[in-house]
Amino acid sequence: MTRPSQLVLDAVGTLARLGLAAIWLISGALKISDSGQTYIAVKAYDVLPSGLVSPVATALPLIELALGLLLLFGLGIRIVSVLSILMFAVLIAAIAQSWVRGLSIDCGCFGGGGQVANGQTQYPQEIARDTGFALLAVWLVARPWTWLALDGWLGRGRGNSGETGDDYRVIAEGNQ
Template sequence: MVGTLARLGLAAVWLASGLLKALDPAQTYVAVKAYDVLPTDGVSIVAGILPWFELALGVLLLLGVGTRAVAVLSAVLLLVFIAGVSQAWARGLNIDCGCFGGGGAVEPGQTQYVQEIVRDTGFLVLAAWLIVRPRTFGALENLIGRAAEPGPRHSKVG
């Protein structure tokens, strides 16, 4: 049950964050640029791909396809996000992470770096659970796995 909740919870996170970014690509560009770590072309590539990558992770987790592999990709992406927020904080940047849409420069004192890191660490725990225990209730990969298993063979004698 814990794994199923972890899978569906992480799916909801990726679907929500990806959808909000996909609906406002210009703001997603602003959010990625605010981290001030990529060249302009890199910002364009990341801002263009990130929403669709998050949506893909969300759909795969929702369906329960490739759960362990998707959890590993989720963990890597979450570590990148935690590193991004941490470096922005360490450098004294005043930005909103843009994790669920929006993002970009904010007034000094309006940052929420601790909350963002704690939240992403919680999501990382969900991904870690799924890496260790990827089998969950209602996952499509369970049905696919059963169909591929060799079953008893019935033959007519006579």
């Protein structure tokens, strides 16, 4: 039988998964809809050799959309969450280095991006926001069991009963 605390944790995990999926899907869709602006945003960070700016600007929204879709459907939640943490770490590092170097750019995290007027940057808010998003992914790494996830239906969730996290751990340990 499922305990009330288990239901609350499952609900929190589901909201974290769907929230993170929405973040990646919105970010990726906005970037892919204006690939020229995404190129400008990536170039504005001034860290990549010119030959890598275009491939990164092309790949970034595709990676974000893939992460978003996998999370939306609940497929590979723990692995996708680890990848999300890595992506957020790279994005936070990119924003931080721009701040330290005195660049005046918009991060382009949700479309747009590129040069902005001096004093118009929002580096602390962008870093705090991305840190918060990364914490959602940390939650899902620690506790990937959520409702309406393909992982559970494919036997990679908590086990067939879907009642306890302990079932998942037993299955995971048995597959090693």
